[in-house]
Amino acid sequence: MSSTEEFERLLDAAVAFHGHVCGGQIIGVRIGMAGLRELGITDPRGRERKDFIAFVETDRCATDAILTVTGLTPGKRSLKILDYGKMAATFVHLPSGRAVRIHVLKSSMEKASELARKLNPGGGKDAELQALKELSEEDLLAVKEVVVHLEPCDLPGVPVRIATCSSCGEQVLDNRDIVVDGNTYCKPCASGQFYYSPSEGSVQSTCNHVREQCNECA
Ligand SMILES: [Zn+2]
Ligand SMILES: [Zn+2]
Structure with missing residues (x-):
């Protein structure tokens, strides 16, 4: 060809x-x-x-x-x-x-x-x-x-590490987490910059805490 x-x-x-x-x-x-x-x-x-x-x-x-x-x-x-x-x-x-x-x-x-x-x-x-x-x-x-x-x-392959964000509670793969003052965060929580904001009326809109640990959310 x-x-x-x-x-x-x-x-x-x-x-x-x-x-x-x-x-x-x-x-x-x-x-x-x-x-x-x-x-x-x-x-x-x-x-x-x-x-x-x-x-x-x-x-x-x-x-x-x-x-x-x-x-x-x-x-x-x-x-x-x-x-x-x-x-x-x-x-x-x-x-x-x-x-x-x-x-x-x-x-x-x-x-x-x-x-x-x-x-x-x-x-x-x-x-x-x-x-x-x-x-x-x-x-x-x-x-x-x-x-x-x-x-x-x-690189491709299984995740080398899985961390948990101490603010939102979500998991973060492949060392994309950030440690600030000894606490592990996902990038948006660490920077405070999210590409989205909670929709109005959302239950979560009043609380940024880890749901399982937060009396306001529970
Ligand atoms: Zn987070
Ligand atoms: Zn095109």
Whole structure:
């Protein structure tokens, strides 16, 4: 299979998973393919499926394409999603420790627009997508060797440790707990910053305590 056929096959799979074709699918497939190539991974879903992990730096479209190309998933702890809002991903080869970060060049968008105008002076989405396919890798992506420090608690496998938050009483896996003044907390309890707040009328809204230990809640 030629690399163009391989690209189209992977793009079809990404589009089927993601639900629509978009620039993010094309860029994500290109990042995923480049990451596998840089690590020397040729059988990502078979015998080499446990040999690598990736960090992606966006929760947008391209993440789905990187997931479909590599077979890595958040639930297997092999795909780490860091919501930095950046079109970038780092691929780590676990047996060797080699790591490569790939990011989309800022200048690539202008070059893609220029190419799209050449492909179809009238403009249009198809020309823009085709341009993202045809843009050279040097014009689209920067590829750099990096060092990624991984702890056992970051890797796939059974949880290395389970702690209990002394404030909310919920369990915290994999050393994600924080100890303050000798007490163990989950990250939101330790910082006091929650992405949610109790809904109005909720029984728990008046009390932040561990339910089993709290007279107000019981
Ligand atoms: Zn999309
Ligand atoms: Zn807590």
